[in-house]
Amino acid sequence: MWRAFSPKWVSGFIRPLHYRYRRPTDGKWFPFGADRIKAIDAAKQLNLEFMRGADLVGAVLNNATETFAGFLDKYEADVLPPRELAKGTLGLYAVHFRRFRKQFEGKAVDQITIRMIAEMLDALTPRTANQCRALLTDIFNHAAAKGLCPDNPAASTINRIEKKLRKRHTVEGLKAIREKSPEWLKNAIDLALITAQRRTDILDMRFDGVREGFLYVVQKKTAKASDAAWIRFRVTPELQAVISRCRDNVAPPYLVHRKPDRKKQKQAETKAHWTKVEERYLTRAFKDAREAAECYKGWKEEEMPGLHEVRALSLHLYKKAGKDGQKIAGHASEEMTKNYQKEHDEVIWSDAIPDLNISEITG
Template identity: 45%
Template sequence: MAPRRRSRNTANLPPNLYIVAGKYYQYRRPTDGKRFGMGTDKARAVAAAQQLNSMLVSLPGAESAVERATRPDTLLMRDFIKHYYEKLLPKRKLAEKSQKMHHWKRKYIAEALGNYSVDEIDVRDVAKFLGGYPPTTSNQYRALLVDIFRHAVAEGYCRENPAELTIPQIGEKRRKRMTVEQYQAIHAASALWLQNAMDLALLTLQRRGDVVAMRWENVREGALYVIQEKTKKHDTGYLRIIIGPELDAVIKRCRDSVPSPFLVHRRPITQHKAQRDALEHWTQVRGDFLQKAFAKVRDSLPELANMTAEERPTFHEIRALGIKLYRDAGQNPQHLAGHAQERMTKNYEAGHDEIRWVEAVASGLTLPLKTTV
């Protein structure tokens, strides 16, 4: 990254004086980097900074500190964000969905903080930005900013991580857990392909992205092999699910007259060429389409449509319902859900390419309804 001079917000200020949030002035003592508030009056802040600079230069060794503080190596936040997204984030090898979410947030962080130099941004700047979002979104932005500033500190562009000094917001959970009765109602009103998806999610405890990715080639030797998209970097993300009688019945129901490599599939009513080209197979069901189809059926039911939008259960709540039902049946759903409670050995050990599949059993849980075809 090419070094940058002070931002346009601080270019006309004396050395070591900075403006925060567009109106507050801070003086950074060049000998140790400690900051002092100078109020909102520019003339007074400038006069005080000039006097302090003059006094500090007379101290032994302070002149070199001032020179270091005013050298042209200050980097604008928008440039460091660009560096983070292009050079640092790809090394984390995030799932495609997580990458899209990160890049979506990039725009708003750059708009709010991009014109500040990295070392100008303090806790108040970050707190003000985070305060403009509801708790869940705010905490997502906070986690991202913590990581961005962690790299900035490591590369010497700032002394501390201002995002880490903020406190995560605590929000009240408004979404309601799905009940068996709600599951039954939505299931009965759904098309067969959506029923299959719901039952697979309930019995295997997999997320919607992993449910729609299940292929016939992954059903073999009495087991369903699943590589979880979200946790495939860990041992728990590689599952060999032993097929019990309940899951076997659902899998057999998935094999219909429509030829498809996917267990969950559908014959589209209409499909444009652009839509078809975006799919691996013309019968494929994407995760976002599954969620929309589920929500459409859910919202058509009076007992669920009367709930607020924030309270209505999503497809993801099937996973939570399944975990509860397995526990009620006296079984531990940890491995089936792909959760790890302690550190486990890596999937790929040094010098070996063999994946360690975590074996789990999908059996002993009776579907809470009879399938309506």
Template identity: 45%
Template sequence: MSPRPRKRANKPLPDNLYPANGGKSYQYRHPITGKYHGMGVSRAQAIAAAKELNAMLVPDNDLVAKVLGHVTVRQHAKWWLENIAPEREYKKSTLEMYQVQMRKLNAAMGDRAVEDVDVQDLAKLLEKHSARTANQIRQVAVDLFRVAVSRGLRPDNPAEATLKRKEKKARKRLTQEQYDAIHALCPRWAQNAMDLALITLQRRGDVARMKFENIKDGRLLVIQEKTEKYDTGYLAIAVGPKLDKVIKRCRDDLASPYLVHRRPERKIKEREGMDHWTQVKPQMITRAFAEARDESGLFDGVPENELPTFHEIRALGIKRYRDRGEDPQKLAGHATAKMTSNYDSGHEEIRWVEVHAE
């Protein structure tokens, strides 16, 4: 097996010698360990030292030694999943996103050596995808190559030099009239889920996990799924008249620990990810909302990627609070005001700012 061809810019240099700091200095990559070692700013001295090191570490007849020093993108991605991912305790959805985008990276450059991937290679890959997908691939690539630098597999992170694309929101915002029309077509349990989301601004998964036992001293305690590691994720929501009305409606003749619950078509004692036979999975809430939305006929002809989902109720709720002059940031569990504003943008109505001039 012959050695991999060098890049055109590096061809004048001996094997394993590379320019660093924008060409101002040089570094030698150990052919066995893969670690980089500074070789100073003198080109002549760096070349002489590299030739001497190659003679000692990579004899002409030692083809195996030439190969051992190279780690492919695929091998590094596998190492990352086995060693880095477990330490970070990613949620299932985040880890799945990483795995999906790693497959795209592996398909494009999995057999390339980590050290040989450059900005242009990554830029070409990102150009083939939508802004959202490209940004996810970039996020994963930045992480992968940052770890590669820490492992001594390369001196820099080419993914950081690529551009982050601007994502244009495709989904339509939900108006109050549309909400009311969809609400009327939903079964009672789904209506409860919609109203809880609208009043509390909680995500689908957090609404599905709300329990009666978490209502204490006039407050509904919620640990937000996405932000449970941060202070903004622990909410004690005061139960006002509107929320109290919804909670009372949730207390029907079906005994269940969950606010949002239903009687399934057939009773099953144990289901994957469920601890009670009346429990409603987040996907079921999404499906019930989508079925009522389509039945309403309000969005006939709208492309599928623009159809409002259950998540848009959160944006509508934020808009309602803002319309009343209230700040919904803490209730939404957002760490920054900008994040809350992202949900509030995209509505057609103009919010006039009241000011006084003498």
């Protein structure tokens, strides 16, 4: 293939007896000497290797290295655990890993090209494509460090532009959703409004976390990466009203809880408590209530706001009321860097005052 190699230019003049080969995976050039016939022959052989089915050729020639699936197993077992990633992050990675294994089934690590990865990413939504690209880049960085591939094909792809499709909740819309929600979901919505916390942190709030006039919360998403993960919310009258509504005759450890229709033995063994609400169940229940409320007619499915967008509405309402939502949200503050300087031997809690009036929504 003539396009695969070219004469070398020197000071504007061609030296026709010196040829180079351009590797299609990353554009790197390799000197092929002055023999034109040998250069063409070598280029043709290499082009065949880079074509689809190169994995079969490699198997016959016995030059295939470790399989991608095999290395991915090692990546999951050795690289991820020390990072102490959140359960939700690991769950998302598991979904991507299944996609990777299917896409690159039977391929060796060094047989996966830029084009193969680009074709996979092009078939995904921008957000998912960017997540997969970032994860693959890290995987191939580790593979290259082990000498399993000469370069990182994922790093040569380009991030997609993500357009935020989900719209924000309106006060009227969230009020309608809350009215269609069961009591436990109303409590979750109220806590999200008052504290502006994420889904995971809301579901982890405990009754024994309320002590000495504060509700103590450790944000999971930022606990390993931010200095503002330790927040104690002052139990204001507004927050106390929500906490009081969370109490019932079940006496569970978690503020947000529900008595399941059927208590399954397997769930009882895997869950922290049989009344604890799982993240996926919360998301699904919120969606059901939103659909029942019919509050956002005319909006596309991808535009529909979920429970996560309650956090954005909360911060908007705090700002509108002239209050500081920075510490409420758990955004980093200069003072909190001491937590990491002391390696958490003496955790310094960031104080927040959740005093937002949500009666316009709760009634």
